[in-house]
Amino acid sequence: xxxxxxxxxxxILKSTDLTTTPWxxxxxxxxxxxxxxxxxxxWAASGKTRKLSGPRPMGLRLAVRNGYANFYCxxxxxxxxxxxxxxxxxxxxxxxxDKAPNAQSYTKLGADHADAASWMARSHAYHGIExxxxxxxxxxxxxxxxxxxGLPSLNVINPATGIxxxxxxxxxxxxxKEVADGWQVVFWEAKLPSDSRMxxxxxxxxxxxxxxxxxxWFAQPEVSADVLAAYRETCKIIVALRQxxxxxxxxxxxxxxxxxxxxxxxxLLKRIDTQVRLLIDMRKxxxxxxxxxxxxxxxxxxxxxxSDADLILPVVRS
DNA sequence: GCGTTAGAGGGTCTGTAGCG
DNA sequence: CGCTACAGACCCTCTAACGC
Numbered sequence: 001x002x003x004x005x006x007x008x009x010x011x012i013l014k015s016t017d018l019t020t021t022p023w024x025x026x027x028x029x030x031x032x033x034x035x036x037x038x039x040x041x042x043w044a045a046s047g048k049t050r051k052l053s054g055p056r057p058m059g060l061r062l063a064v065r066n067g068y069a070n071f072y073c074x075x076x077x078x079x080x081x082x083x084x085x086x087x088x089x090x091x092x093x094x095x096x097x098d099k100a101p102n103a104q105s106y107t108k109l110g111a112d113h114a115d116a117a118s119w120m121a122r123s124h125a126y127h128g129i130e131x132x133x134x135x136x137x138x139x140x141x142x143x144x145x146x147x148x149x150g151l152p153s154l155n156v157i158n159p160a161t162g163i164x165x166x167x168x169x170x171x172x173x174x175x176x177k178e179v180a181d182g183w184q185v186v187f188w189e190a191k192l193p194s195d196s197r198m199x200x201x202x203x204x205x206x207x208x209x210x211x212x213x214x215x216x217w218f219a220q221p222e223v224s225a226d227v228l229a230a231y232r233e234t235c236k237i238i239v240a241l242r243q244x245x246x247x248x249x250x251x252x253x254x255x256x257x258x259x260x261x262x263x264x265x266x267x268l269l270k271r272i273d274t275q276v277r278l279l280i281d282m283r284k285x286x287x288x289x290x291x292x293x294x295x296x297x298x299x300x301x302x303x304x305x306x307s308d309a310d311l312i313l314p315v316v317r318s
Numbered sequence: 319g320c321g322t323t324a325g326a327g328g329g330t331c332t333g334t335a336g337c338g
Numbered sequence: 339c340g341c342t343a344c345a346g347a348c349c350c351t352c353t354a355a356c357g358c
Contacts, residue, residue, distance in 0.1 A: 085342065085343095151330095152331080170350070
């Protein structure tokens, strides 16, 4: 199976003349590390979109991948930046221009591309409620080190065909949690109570199968060690990227001290907690969900966000 | 209110090609 | 041989409409 890995050649930023890649400077200017709220602007739906109107962020969350990094605005990938032998980036055409072509097509960014603010503004029409919830959690927790974590090469038996297929599940949030001897990695799956997978008239909502699938993935040999190594590296990369930005004169808000400490001393990150937790956005209130559906899943480790104060991830049992 | 469905969007996986 | 770049296939997630 494909190894779960996080790596990025951040040195390429120092050996590249960044005036030839103005988009990189612009993306870093709009980077809000976890713990810092991005400025919010009102957005009103127009035309035939189904999206709800409401406040939208004007800031970017960075997620380190294997060989590249994504800059997200409200859960939409505004730019995918490859840092390997060279420095390059691409973004979807619908963020680059108002008249978006129908096709799923990405454009490589060039020397004339440096307008992240307008890319973010165009992305507002695509922001989903669950992703805006994730954005709120990022703003409230400096310990968030990854979002949209992809779980590669998971073999799952398709119940319809009985054939094993490779699927790429994702986990919404990855965070650090303080433990007695250092820090550990915890995983959160954000959900809205309105999500049909959280509800059933029967006894077993679909979310149970999803949690079981996560457990199966983490139970594979080597996975725990690989994930631990990957997130130690992630901390190093985040610190290195911020330093590049600061060296370029960009005031990226400060990182949580735990990320800095782990980057400096990776062994401070002791282990991962393979028990994925549910994070449910109950700020709007859903009496029916509380009474009928929540009781069916109370045994799943979870945190219910009922007020903005609850956005701070709890220090729960290991 | 619930379960199903389709469309949109976005990510990974795979294979292929090029390079040192 | 390993890494990188690229394109197409595939399947996930989310939203909202629809019928019961």
